[in-house]
Amino acid sequence: MNDLLDYIKNSISISDEFQDMLRAITVEKNVVKGEIILSEDSTKKEHVFVISGCLRSFYKADNGKEHTLQFAIKNWWISDYITLYTADRSVMSIESLSHSKILVIGKDNLDKIYKEYPQFEAFQRKNFERRISTLQKRILSLLTLTAAEKYDRFVNDYPVFEKVIPNYQIASYLGITPESLSRIRKERATS
Amino acid sequence: MNDLLDYIKNSISISDEFQDMLRAITVEKNVVKGEIILSEDSTKKEHVFVISGCLRSFYKADNGKEHTLQFAIKNWWISDYITLYTADRSVMSIESLSHSKILVIGKDNLDKIYKEYPQFEAFQRKNFERRISTLQKRILSLLTLTAAEKYDRFVNDYPVFEKVIPNYQIASYLGITPESLSRIRKERATS
DNA sequence: CGCGACGTTGATTTGCCTCAACGATTGTGG
DNA sequence: CCACAATCGTTGAGGCAAATCAACGTCGCG
Numbered sequence: 001m002n003d004l005l006d007y008i009k010n011s012i013s014i015s016d017e018f019q020d021m022l023r024a025i026t027v028e029k030n031v032v033k034g035e036i037i038l039s040e041d042s043t044k045k046e047h048v049f050v051i052s053g054c055l056r057s058f059y060k061a062d063n064g065k066e067h068t069l070q071f072a073i074k075n076w077w078i079s080d081y082i083t084l085y086t087a088d089r090s091v092m093s094i095e096s097l098s099h100s101k102i103l104v105i106g107k108d109n110l111d112k113i114y115k116e117y118p119q120f121e122a123f124q125r126k127n128f129e130r131r132i133s134t135l136q137k138r139i140l141s142l143l144t145l146t147a148a149e150k151y152d153r154f155v156n157d158y159p160v161f162e163k164v165i166p167n168y169q170i171a172s173y174l175g176i177t178p179e180s181l182s183r184i185r186k187e188r189a190t191s
Numbered sequence: 192m193n194d195l196l197d198y199i200k201n202s203i204s205i206s207d208e209f210q211d212m213l214r215a216i217t218v219e220k221n222v223v224k225g226e227i228i229l230s231e232d233s234t235k236k237e238h239v240f241v242i243s244g245c246l247r248s249f250y251k252a253d254n255g256k257e258h259t260l261q262f263a264i265k266n267w268w269i270s271d272y273i274t275l276y277t278a279d280r281s282v283m284s285i286e287s288l289s290h291s292k293i294l295v296i297g298k299d300n301l302d303k304i305y306k307e308y309p310q311f312e313a314f315q316r317k318n319f320e321r322r323i324s325t326l327q328k329r330i331l332s333l334l335t336l337t338a339a340e341k342y343d344r345f346v347n348d349y350p351v352f353e354k355v356i357p358n359y360q361i362a363s364y365l366g367i368t369p370e371s372l373s374r375i376r377k378e379r380a381t382s
Numbered sequence: 383c384g385c386g387a388c389g390t391t392g393a394t395t396t397g398c399c400t401c402a403a404c405g406a407t408t409g410t411g412g
Numbered sequence: 413c414c415a416c417a418a419t420c421g422t423t424g425a426g427g428c429a430a431a432t433c434a435a436c437g438t439c440g441c442g
Contacts, residue, residue, distance in 0.1 A: 067334040082328055211411060
């Protein structure tokens with residue numbers, strides 16, 4: 001919980017009441033590797049903040065294949081905005097990739113915080129703008145790059161992930177097959 | 192200008208001072224088909240709001256190929272968030288696809304509005320969340336669908352665009368070639 | 383140990399791209 | 413008012429990057 005507060009304090013100053021209110025609505029959870037935090041078909045609308053460990057959100061296609069939308073580590077938010085703002089039933093799942101500590105906040109509760117603390121609203125508005133920028137970059141990567149180039153950029157942008165996350169999940173994030181990724185890595189190793 | 196005010200009033204109530212301030216910082220422009228509103232390599236940081244007509248933002252790859260990030264019509268914002276929030280020099284361009292009427296607002300000026308009018312901040316925060324949801328959906332489409340499926344979904348999601356925008360630009364949005372799109376359309380027509 | 387999860391490697395297939403040529407349409411200048 | 417060039421869409425032939433399918437090695441763990 002203090003981790004979230006520190007993370008916020010890093011950008012804005014917050015009152016005691018704000019801290020209390022935030023404390024009141026957050027639920028801290030310890031989750032193990034492989035545990036599903038939010039599953040598809042659930043109607044829960046929740047935001048997740050990562051204190052430690054590593055999570056991923058993914059979509060499971062009709063053919064059973066999983067496609068990773070996002071990875072998240074310490075101090076990252078990972079939420080399914082498709083469900084939160086456009087679908088009534090979740091199409092995504094969030095899974096823990098390691099033993100992780102997280103905070104779960106209900107959508108309605110967070111909305112109350114927005115209403116009462118304009119500073120937090122401003123803080124998040126800026127975060128969202130950066131997030132949009134990141135997502136737009138990802139779309140451009142998917143539109144313009146070859147498989148090998150996507151991997152190179154991923155390694156360059158997220159060196160942390162590259163060491164922690166299994167290759168077949170990185171592949172599912174890049175939109176390529178594990179086999180292709182394996183061949184790309186082999187090529188990179190010999191040069 | 193009144194179009195932007197109406198668009199905002201549709202969701203929140205705004206004061207006279209707010210209206211005056213917004214008026215003071217917006218520049219209305221009439222642009223013709225093919226005109227570039229923001230070009231790559233510019234250092235301008237501006238938001239664009241569409242009053243009428245149709246625009247697109249795109250990235251020009253090293254090989255000269257253009258990749259469309261977004262189309263925009265009446266009451267849509269079209270801004271290059273990559274430039275606004277992470278790059279110092281623009282990598283994107285915004286072009287008008289028809290005779291259009293737009294409003295241009297400098298980033299710094301809009302930031303002032305945010306600061307002074309928390310209601311507008313909240314209004315935009317919600318817009319951004321929806322935008323994130325839309326972008327996440329687009330990423331999932333790019334990750335999971337075949338060329339034909341991407342086109343079908345595009346037609347379904349944006350029937351308006353399908354009638355106005357040349358096919359080769361739709362192709363550049365979907366990440367496929369104009370030739371492929373042509374073949375897909377042919378197939379759809381015969382069934 | 384033995385099983386399951388993960389990564390690798392090879393052989394083959396395929397969806398889409400590339401390249402090239404050709405209508406249709408629109409705009410333009412003589 | 414008509415050649416013409418430019419732009420866009422279409423169609424065909426061929427090629428290639430990456431997917432698929434299949435088999436096997438390895439590691440960690442109950």
